[in-house]
Amino acid sequence: MKYQSQKIAWWFFATCMLLFTLQLVYGFIMAFAHAGMDGLHAYIPFHVARATHTNLLVMWLLAGFMGAAYYIIPEECERELMWPWLAKLQLGALVATGVTAIIGFHFNWWEGRKFLEIPRPLDFLVVIDVLAFIANIGMTIWKGRRMTTTSMVLFFGLLMAALLYLPGMIPTDNQTVDSYWRWWVVHLWVEGVWELIMGGILAFLLIKLTGVDRELIEKWLYVIVGFTFLSGILGTGHHYYYIGTPRYWLWVGGLFSALEPVAFLGMAIYAIAMAKRGGRHHSNRTALAWSIGCSVMSFVGAGFLGFAHTLPQVNMYTHGTLVTAMHGHMAFWGAYAMLVMAIIAYSLPLLTGRDLQNSAAATFAFWTSNIGMIAMTLAFAVAGITQVVLERRMGLEFLAVQSEIEVHFWGLILAATLFTVGILAYLWVFIRSGLPVGPVDADDSAPATVA
Ligand code: HEM
Numbered sequence: 312m313k314y315q316s317q318k319i320a321w322w323f324f325a326t327c328m329l330l331f332t333l334q335l336v337y338g339f340i341m342a343f344a345h346a347g348m349d350g351l352h353a354y355i356p357f358h359v360a361r362a363t364h365t366n367l368l369v370m371w372l373l374a375g376f377m378g379a380a381y382y383i384i385p386e387e388c389e390r391e392l393m394w395p396w397l398a399k400l401q402l403g404a405l406v407a408t409g410v411t412a413i414i415g416f417h418f419n420w421w422e423g424r425k426f427l428e429i430p431r432p433l434d435f436l437v438v439i440d441v442l443a444f445i446a447n448i449g450m451t452i453w454k455g456r457r458m459t460t461t462s463m464v465l466f467f468g469l470l471m472a473a474l475l476y477l478p479g480m481i482p483t484d485n486q487t488v489d490s491y492w493r494w495w496v497v498h499l500w501v502e503g504v505w506e507l508i509m510g511g512i513l514a515f516l517l518i519k520l521t522g523v524d525r526e527l528i529e530k531w532l533y534v535i536v537g538f539t540f541l542s543g544i545l546g547t548g549h550h551y552y553y554i555g556t557p558r559y560w561l562w563v564g565g566l567f568s569a570l571e572p573v574a575f576l577g578m579a580i581y582a583i584a585m586a587k588r589g590g591r592h593h594s595n596r597t598a599l600a601w602s603i604g605c606s607v608m609s610f611v612g613a614g615f616l617g618f619a620h621t622l623p624q625v626n627m628y629t630h631g632t633l634v635t636a637m638h639g640h641m642a643f644w645g646a647y648a649m650l651v652m653a654i655i656a657y658s659l660p661l662l663t664g665r666d667l668q669n670s671a672a673a674t675f676a677f678w679t680s681n682i683g684m685i686a687m688t689l690a691f692a693v694a695g696i697t698q699v700v701l702e703r704r705m706g707l708e709f710l711a712v713q714s715e716i717e718v719h720f721w722g723l724i725l726a727a728t729l730f731t732v733g734i735l736a737y738l739w740v741f742i743r744s745g746l747p748v749g750p751v752d753a754d755d756s757a758p759a760t761v762a
């Protein structure tokens with residue numbers, strides 16, 4: 312860490328840890344409800360738990376991206392952050408808005424649109440908050456001493472993510488039109504502009520952790536960004552198959568979304584190739600594990616498991632079932648949760664001056680959470696495929712099928728427990744690393760040990 316203002320990132324990361332932990336609590340509430348133990352129903356009905364679980368996820372990932380940007384941008388631009396006070400204010404406002412939304416859900420104050428449940432007045436606060444964030448990093452880049460490809464890709468990813476929040480706010484009382492715009496936010500985020508954020512953060516981590524030349528890493532970044540847009544934009548059509556939109560979406564969506572895994576495969580090959588090429592070894596092996604792990608798990612979760620249900624002939628049966636939840640978990644985990652875990656694992660020793668990344672707890676956290684997530688994905692897959700066969704192929708009634716598949720949720724609870732143990736170990740390392748200190752006079756890109 313070279314700049315005083317990078318310290319702000321720690322507060323965003325601490326927010327991530329808090330919201331992530333709370334997200335898991337709501338995951339368990341739903342898993343038990345699915346297993347037939349819905350004792351909390353009167354206070355936290357399933358839809359409330361679900362909206363809380365997914366909105367907390369989006370909120371902590373956004374806090375993680377912002378923290379990552381506040382850490383990376385000063386270093387890339389070689390100057391202090393433009394307005395450190397604004398970053399603090401903006402974090403406070405983000406948390407206040409998020410907490411209000413979450414409490415609101417529990418009192419039935421919500422919009423009922425999957426992933427965009429936050430009530431409209433709060434949407435405006437989110438927009439203002441994100442604009443303040445964009446202005447802060449934008450001005451830092453503008454006034455900076457250099458403009459790198461990594462910082463530009465990260466910046467445009469964040470800017471476009473902010474702009475793409477707006478279509479979700481277009482008022483309409485038509486279900487199809489509402490669904491149409493909702494996917495501009497949900498799909499074009501995770502299968503479009505968030506991939507730029509992922510590419511930017513991964514490029515930064517690979518430059519620092521592998522010692523490979525910036526020119527080479529950034530050249531491949533362009534190729535991946537190209538693939539992402541080529542497939543991801545028209546790939547939105549895989550959500551337009553049967554919602555009342557024209558029939559040509561069957562072809563367009565099927566074809567282009569089938570190409571989307573290429574971008575994720577490219578990202579995985581890229582990260583592995585750079586790690587192999589880097590002859591030097593950085594001391595923070597755990598951060599490298601999270602970075603490579605992110606690229607590999609996102610290919611499996613988003614690329615492979617996304618492809619599994621993206622063709623219209625398959626999606627006709629799997630749409631909106633637990634097959635979607637299977638894919639959603641591993642995709643979000645691999646691509647975006649692991650990305651935030653990677654940048655935290657990398658920056659934490661530099662922010663706090665205490666390096667616990669080579670401890671047994673840090674290694675344990677990586678493996679246990681990943682094995683737990685793979686097991687969770689399998690549990691959702693078994694439940695999902697059974698649901699599709701019984702409900703969609705054999706025509707059994709929805710609730711009859713739900714009670715038929717209850718047993719698989721005990722498997723999910725077991726897997727989720729393993730996952731949670733891993734996350735608690737990560738949290739332990741985070742807490743033990745302590746509070747941020749002033750700039751540590753260390754060259755982050757220098758290898759601590761030479762192979
Ligand atoms: C990191 C990237 C990705 C993430 C985080 C992600 C996450 C999700 C989530 C949460 C949903 C449920 C959304 C909702 O119903 O509101 C979903 C749906 C879907 N995803 Fe992905 N996804 C990613 C990439 C992909 C890719 C690359 C493909 C195709 C190759 C794909 C194919 C699909 C399909 C077809 C659906 C609709 C499922 C249905 O009809 O119920 N996804 N995804």
Ligand code: HEM
Nearest residue numbers: 335338339341342365368635636639640643644648727731
């Ligand atoms: C303790 C661990 C967890 C448990 C027990 C859990 C459980 C669940 C359950 C039961 C659902 C509802 C499925 C349904 O609609 O019937 C759900 C939804 C969801 N969870 Fe989790 N979850 C956990 C952790 C996570 C993590 C770490 C992530 C992301 C990295 C995540 C992302 C999601 C997403 C995106 C959905 C919505 C899926 C969809 O649209 O179909 N969950 N979770």
Ligand SMILES: [Fe+2]
Nearest residue numbers: 498502547549
């Ligand atoms: Fe999509």
